[in-house]
Each structure stands twice: as structure tokens, then as C-alpha cells.
Amino acid sequence: MSAIVLFAHGARDPEWAQPFEKIRQHLQQTLPATTVAIAYLECMQPTLDEAISNLSAQGIHHITLIPMFLARGGHLKKDLPALLANIQQQHTELTLHISPAIGEVEDVLCSLAQWIGTEFQKNKTH
Amino acid sequence: MSAIVLFAHGARDPEWAQPFEKIRQHLQQTLPATTVAIAYLECMQPTLDEAISNLSAQGIHHITLIPMFLARGGHLKKDLPALLANIQQQHTELTLHISPAIGEVEDVLCSLAQWIGTEFQKNKTH
Numbered sequence: 557m558s559a560i561v562l563f564a565h566g567a568r569d570p571e572w573a574q575p576f577e578k579i580r581q582h583l584q585q586t587l588p589a590t591t592v593a594i595a596y597l598e599c600m601q602p603t604l605d606e607a608i609s610n611l612s613a614q615g616i617h618h619i620t621l622i623p624m625f626l627a628r629g630g631h632l633k634k635d636l637p638a639l640l641a642n643i644q645q646q647h648t649e650l651t652l653h654i655s656p657a658i659g660e661v662e663d664v665l666c667s668l669a670q671w672i673g674t675e676f677q678k679n680k681t682h
Numbered sequence: 683m684s685a686i687v688l689f690a691h692g693a694r695d696p697e698w699a700q701p702f703e704k705i706r707q708h709l710q711q712t713l714p715a716t717t718v719a720i721a722y723l724e725c726m727q728p729t730l731d732e733a734i735s736n737l738s739a740q741g742i743h744h745i746t747l748i749p750m751f752l753a754r755g756g757h758l759k760k761d762l763p764a765l766l767a768n769i770q771q772q773h774t775e776l777t778l779h780i781s782p783a784i785g786e787v788e789d790v791l792c793s794l795a796q797w798i799g800t801e802f803q804k805n806k807t808h
Contacts, residue, residue, distance in 0.1 A: 560802050567755035575753050575785035582795035587802070620802045626752060627701050629693035653805045658794060659701035667793045668784060669708035676686050676713070676746045679779045 557616045559591040561607055564624040565631065566596030573600060576624060591616060597631055597639075604639050608647065618651045626659035683742045685717040687733055690750040691757065692722030699726060702750060717742060723757055723765075730765050734773065744777045752785035 560583060564576045576594050583592045591614070595607035602610065604621075611619060623632055636654075644650065658664050686709060690702045702720050709718045717740070721733035728736065730747075737745060749758055762780075770776065784790050 558802075558806060560798065562798070564752070567753065569755040569759070572753040572755040575791055578791050579795045579798070582792060583799055586795070586799050590802070618806075620805050622798050622801065624752060626690070626750060627693065627698040629695040629698040633695070655801045655805075658797070661797060664794065664797055665701055665704050666708060668790065669705045669712070671784070671787060671790055672686065672688070672705070672748050673709055673712050675748065675781045676684075676716070679746050679781075680684060680744075
């Protein structure tokens with residue numbers, strides 16, 4: 557069985573999680589047979605370790621991890637690899653596919669630029 | 683004259699800025715007559731204050747500010763309003779339109795969910 561894990565930064569403010577929860581719901585509607593989970597680097601739960609342990613306990617051993625980060629810095633270059641090395645040691649049965657971070661995907665950047673352009677034109681005409 | 687300012691978090695790693703620079707370039711191609719600037723909350727330059735002072739010095743007094751944040755937490759609820767209050771005091775001629783953060787826009791979340799779904803399907807079939 558396969559699952560998607562959206563891996564986000566986390567924050568002290570509970571409202572911060574809303575966009576990720578909305579994306580999770582969109583995905584869950586499109587892929588009703590696939591578990592879609594969210595995991596956080598800090599401040600929020602579950603952690604990546606907790607989320608993956610939960611999935612593994614359900615017999616899910618193929619996970620696509622989506623780094624929900626706009627840009628690559630220390631969190632993706634250092635923190636995430638360290639977490640993953642530890643997780644792979646604990647769950648040797650696990651196949652983990654780490655996707656590019658959303659800010660590394662040309663299509664995502666293009667569609668963001670398009671929305672920003674529309675937003676700008678809307679304000680200009682008001 | 684109008685401008686767009688992409689307001690991003692910033693990080694110590696210079697590579698972190700790349701996606702915002704790519705979005706700026708996309709926008710600049712679509713809107714060649716509009717100045718598109720990037721400003722950072724921390725670690726990188728220019729700051730929001732510096733970016734807006736630069737634009738103002740060029741005679742640009744209508745600015746659409748796009749918070750390049752996936753989610754609303756302390757940075758958008760406290761830091762940004764404090765910065766803006768200070769900027770408005772210094773630049774009374776300025777009309778500032780603050781757009782929703784990218785993670786508050788339903789269309790943006792939908793297109794992210796679509797891309798994630800495609801990425802997941804691609805891995806499943808490999």
C-alpha cells in the first residue's frame with residue numbers, strides 16, 4: 557500500500573496548518589484509496605518520524621514524501637536528510653520517494669507567477 | 683507607476699532565493715512595463731523597508747505586496763503589520779495593496795494538490 561506524506565515546517569499558531577490540511581483534503585478527494593498524511597518539522601505534530609511509524613503500522617511501506625517548502629535551505633539540505641536516515645534505519649521495509657520541494661518545480665512556480673500577475677491586474681483596475 | 687513586491691521569509695543559504703527570483707523573472711516577462719521586486723523578512727536583502735524606499739525613490743507609489751508564505755503565522759500576523767505601519771509613516775504618498783498570502787488562495791492550493799497527485803502517480807508507476 558502507498559501513501560503521500562506532506563512534510564511542512566510547522567509553527568506555534570494552530571491556524572498555520574490550515575493550507576496543508578486543505579491540500580490534504582483536495583488530494584484525499586482525488587485519491588480516495590490513498591492515505592494522505594501531514595508531518596511537521598517543528599512546533600506541530602505528528603513529526604515525520606511519528607507520521608511514518610503510523611503508516612508503517614498500517615502496513616503502508618511505499619511513501620511519497622512531498623516537501624511543502626517554497627525554497628531549499630538548511631531544513632531541506634540538513635534537517636530532512638538526517639530525519640530520513642534515522643527513519644530508514646528504523647523501517648528497513650520502507651520504500652521512500654522524496655519528491656522535489658514545491659518551490660523547485662517549474663510548473664508550480666509558473667502557476668504562482670500567473671496568479672500573482674492576475675492579482676496585480678485586479679488591483680490596478682480597482 | 684505601479685510595482686509588485688514579492689515578500690519572502692529569507693534564509694542564510696543564498697540558494698534559498700532562487701524560486702523567488704524565477705517567479706520574479708516569469709512575472710517580469712509577462713509584465714515588462716511593471717517593476718517586480720523581491721524583499722525579505724530576515725537574513726537576506728533588501729528588507730521590505732529598503733525595497734519600498736527604492737521603489738518610492740523611482741517615483742513608484744502604487745505597490746501590490748504579495749506575501750510569499752504558504753501559511754499564516756506570526757510572520758504575517760505580527761511582523762508584517764509592524765513593518766507596514768512603519769513604512770506607511772515614512773511614505774505617506776504610498777498606496778499599498780496587501781494581497782492574501784499564496785497559501786490562502788484556493789486556486790493556488792488546488793494547483794499544488796494537482797501537481798502532488800501527478801507526482802504521486804508518476805512514482806507509483808515507476
